[in-house]
Amino acid sequence: MSYKRDTIDSGAGHGSRRGDDHLCCVAPSVVVGLGNEIAGDDGVGIHVARILEPRMKDVPGVDVVALPWAGLALLDVLRGRARVAIVDCLTSGNHPPGTIVRLDEQGIAGSVRLNSFHDISFPTAMALGRQMGWEMPDTVAIWAVEAERVGVFHEGLSPAVAAAVEPLIRDLTLFIDPVENRLEPMGVMR
Numbered sequence: 408m409s410y411k412r413d414t415i416d417s418g419a420g421h422g423s424r425r426g427d428d429h430l431c432c433v434a435p436s437v438v439v440g441l442g443n444e445i446a447g448d449d450g451v452g453i454h455v456a457r458i459l460e461p462r463m464k465d466v467p468g469v470d471v472v473a474l475p476w477a478g479l480a481l482l483d484v485l486r487g488r489a490r491v492a493i494v495d496c497l498t499s500g501n502h503p504p505g506t507i508v509r510l511d512e513q514g515i516a517g518s519v520r521l522n523s524f525h526d527i528s529f530p531t532a533m534a535l536g537r538q539m540g541w542e543m544p545d546t547v548a549i550w551a552v553e554a555e556r557v558g559v560f561h562e563g564l565s566p567a568v569a570a571a572v573e574p575l576i577r578d579l580t581l582f583i584d585p586v587e588n589r590l591e592p593m594g595v596m597r
Contacts, residue, residue: 448554452494497551504555505567
């Protein structure tokens, strides 16, 4: 999907930013599924993105992206967006497997990708983008699904996490349509 957005003239003086020409084709909303498909429930975000993408293909102004990492790589996907939904695996141990939890930008403990020791954390990535003067999203919503098994080479989701996929997709679809945005606040959802 593409979305035409005015670009900032790189020679325009104060307030202009170099390298913003990629924003011409960036949809204002994006759903990002994070994970590793060969690590069991860690692949829930990518699994959700792969199911959601064909369903959203005719929705104007929305992209669906599957990423195996977050951190700095996530910056390029979020840059120039207004509204972002992120799906990740949760390993907090505080909820039964398959529980859908809403997180916020700061409260990402237990998130496998957004709080990884392999890359910068999600809050640091957002702060870096803002510090660089990039147009970063105003609205970010994070969904995580408590895992049953991660860190084991296994393709596919556990039954508990697989059962959470369609309810999660329903919530994401509501979030993407601001008119229908009647979601519960952060915390345990199901």
